[in-house]
Amino acid sequence: MIAAAENTTVRFGERVALDGVTVEVPAGSVVAVVGGDGAGKTTLLRALAREVVPESGTVTSPEKHQMGYLPAGPGSWGALTVRQNLDFVGGAYGLAGGELRSRRDEMIERCGLTVAADRPASALSGGMRRKLGTAMAMIHRPILLILDEPSTGVDPVSRIDLWRMVSETAADGTGVIMSTTYLDEAERATHLVVLDSARILVQGSYDEVRSSFDGTITRSPEPVRREWSWRRGRERHEYWPGPTVTTDAPRIDPDLEDIVIAMSLTRRQVPS
Numbered sequence: 145m146i147a148a149a150e151n152t153t154v155r156f157g158e159r160v161a162l163d164g165v166t167v168e169v170p171a172g173s174v175v176a177v178v179g180g181d182g183a184g185k186t187t188l189l190r191a192l193a194r195e196v197v198p199e200s201g202t203v204t205s206p207e208k209h210q211m212g213y214l215p216a217g218p219g220s221w222g223a224l225t226v227r228q229n230l231d232f233v234g235g236a237y238g239l240a241g242g243e244l245r246s247r248r249d250e251m252i253e254r255c256g257l258t259v260a261a262d263r264p265a266s267a268l269s270g271g272m273r274r275k276l277g278t279a280m281a282m283i284h285r286p287i288l289l290i291l292d293e294p295s296t297g298v299d300p301v302s303r304i305d306l307w308r309m310v311s312e313t314a315a316d317g318t319g320v321i322m323s324t325t326y327l328d329e330a331e332r333a334t335h336l337v338v339l340d341s342a343r344i345l346v347q348g349s350y351d352e353v354r355s356s357f358d359g360t361i362t363r364s365p366e367p368v369r370r371e372w373s374w375r376r377g378r379e380r381h382e383y384w385p386g387p388t389v390t391t392d393a394p395r396i397d398p399d400l401e402d403i404v405i406a407m408s409l410t411r412r413q414v415p416s
């Protein structure tokens with residue numbers, strides 16, 4: 145195991161940001177953390193990066209120089225160019241000379257920033273800046289890579305490049321944990337962690353998450369019980385937790401987005 149949080153609770157004053165969360169990051173895997181605003185995703189990643197001290201529980205992660213961390217903020221220095229940002233971080237991790245230059249150029253190419261290599265980071269689009277931050281976090285080949293929303297604002301085509309970078313890094317043996325707001329992207333991860341209001345709603349492979357889900361989801365323009373429904377495209381999907389389904393609307397095979405919303409609704413209607 146490269147990193148783990150065991151029964152970890154983090155509190156900011158009165159607010160519990162993580163409540164008894166247990167997550168493991170094995171070598172060679174990509175763990176995707178999903179959940180709504182304020183669910184605790186950033187706090188979990190910061191705990192693994194040892195940027196916050198838990199109130200209780202155990203966090204195990206490698207030494208700082210063996211970790212790469214893209215934080216929730218910009219993740220790069222606005223006044224430095226793409227090349228200078230990578231040189232600076234690579235240098236701080238002990239890369240130098242030809243090794244630093246070739247690794248820096250490789251990262252620029254892999255994240256599709258060749259045309260922007262001499263632009264200051266402050267002049268990049270939001271998506272380009274996330275890609276630069278991701279490249280900076282992995283330049284020194286860390287054994288644990290922690291990425292806080294690397295793909296937010298990245299266009300759909302570049303997201304594929306970014307995902308390739310991340311999965312190739314995992315294939316080389318790095319343990320990767322990343323948060324994402326794109327559930328279609330999270331479906332590709334080795335392991336999914338769904339957070340809701342500081343707690344784990346469900347975790348496992350996408351297949352495990354799907355098979356642990358019971359109940360029925362239907363689709364129609366007008367749901368029977370609006371409070372159990374959500375918009376998907378032009379229709380609404382509606383969740384039926386029990387055996388009774390009082391509609392003739394067609395049933396659907398739920399994807400991760402449906403499962404996460406249905407489980408969050410259940411938790412809000414039936415507080416544990």
Ligand SMILES: Nc1ncnc2c1ncn2[C@@H]1O[C@H](COP(=O)(O)OP(=O)(O)OP(=O)(O)O)[C@@H](O)[C@H]1O
Pocket residue numbers: 156159160161179180181182183184185186187188
């Ligand atoms: N430094 C802090 N001080 C006080 N409260 C905090 C701090 N950091 C996080 N919180 C609170 O802890 C909870 C979890 O926040 P966190 O940033 O981990 O959620 P998140 O899932 O990453 O959300 P988002 O996607 O909106 O960034 C929130 O209620 C947040 O307001």
